[in-house]
Structure formats: C-alpha cells, structure tokens
Amino acid sequence: MNANATILTELLLKERPSLLRLIRRIVGTTSDAEDVTQTLWLRIQTVTDTPPINDKQAYLYRLARNVALDRLRAGERREALFASGPISEEIAAPVPSAERHLIDQESLGIVLAAIAGLSPRCREVFILRKIENLRVVDIAERLGISPSMVTRHLQNALTHCMARLADTETGADAS
Numbered sequence: 001m002n003a004n005a006t007i008l009t010e011l012l013l014k015e016r017p018s019l020l021r022l023i024r025r026i027v028g029t030t031s032d033a034e035d036v037t038q039t040l041w042l043r044i045q046t047v048t049d050t051p052p053i054n055d056k057q058a059y060l061y062r063l064a065r066n067v068a069l070d071r072l073r074a075g076e077r078r079e080a081l082f083a084s085g086p087i088s089e090e091i092a093a094p095v096p097s098a099e100r101h102l103i104d105q106e107s108l109g110i111v112l113a114a115i116a117g118l119s120p121r122c123r124e125v126f127i128l129r130k131i132e133n134l135r136v137v138d139i140a141e142r143l144g145i146s147p148s149m150v151t152r153h154l155q156n157a158l159t160h161c162m163a164r165l166a167d168t169e170t171g172a173d174a175s
Contacts, residue, residue, distance in 0.1 A: 004053050008044045011060050012037075019064050026068040027075075036068045043067060107165060114164035118157055125153035
C-alpha cells in the first residue's frame with residue numbers, strides 16, 4: 001500500500017465517528033452510512049502517491065462526501081426507474097392462450113414421435129446434443145465417431161423432425 005493510502009486509512013479509522021455522522025446526514029440512514037464508509041475505505045485503497053495530497057483530512061472528508069452523494073444519486077435513479085408505475089402490459093411476458101398451449105403440446109408430441117422414429121445412433125446423437133447439451137467434439141469422442149459424422153446425424157435428425165412438423169401443418173398425415 002502506498003503512503004497516501006496508508007495515511008488516509010489511518011485517518012479514516014481515527015475520524016470514523018465524525019465521518020459516519022457526516023455521511024448519515026447525506027444518505028439518511030445509519031446502515032447506508034456504514035455501507036458508504038466501506039465504499040470509502042475501498043476507494044482509499046486505490047489512491048496513488050501522485051499527485052501528492054497536501055491536506056489529507058480535507059481530502060478524506062471531500063472523498064466521503066462525494067461517495068455519499070454518489071450513493072444518494074444512485075438511489076434516486078433506482079427509485080425513478082422503479083417508481084414509474086405499474087408494469088405495462090407491453091413489457092410483461094404474455095401468457096399463451098389455451099389454443100397456443102394445445103398447439104404447442106401437439107407439436108411437442110409430433111417432435112417426440114419423430115425422435116422415436118430416428119435410427120438408434122441418430123437419436124442418441126440428437127439427444128446428447130440437444131438435451132444433454134454436449135459439444136459435437138465431446139459426442140464424437142464419446143461415441144467413437146468423427147465430428148463430421150455427428151454433424152451429419154444432427155442434420156438428419158433435424159430434417160426428419162422438421163419434415164414431420166411440416167407434414168402435420170399441411171395435413172399430409174391426415175390422409
């Protein structure tokens with residue numbers, strides 16, 4: 001620790017009760033004043049020896065005031081952000097309709113059936129990648145196949161699943 005930081009730390013310990021009173025007047029509560037004092041100590045640790053500080057006590061009090069005002073302003077910004085009223089319907093995530101829920105359930109069933117219809121190796125590769133979230137190289141190593149073969153299995157699986165979904169949308173499976 002450099003000389004300025006050391007002296008300012010010692011001064012902070014000596015002047016702590018007075019600094020707490022000053023900070024509490026600015027931020028309003030004792031717990032916030034304690035938090036600001038901790039932040040002040042952290043800020044002091046970053047003070048360098050250049051340029052030299054002539055009046056270290058004045059510097060410490062000015063720094064304490066600045067840190068307290070920064071804390072107060074941050075609280076005001078936070079309050080302004082969250083005090084704008086109730087959350088707009090445009091911001092809140094919409095709840096899917098019952099119809100959307102049924103369509104999604106049906107699509108999930110189609111995809112699960114399509115996965116079940118894959119060859120065992122293709123299905124295993126698909127599950128390792130899409131469900132277990134393994135990397136292609138990890139799947140290749142685990143199954144003893146090349147990464148390009150893993151990629152080919154994934155392409156086949158995705159093409160198969162997308163074709164089953166498309167068949168359902170066009171009504172091809174209803175005939």
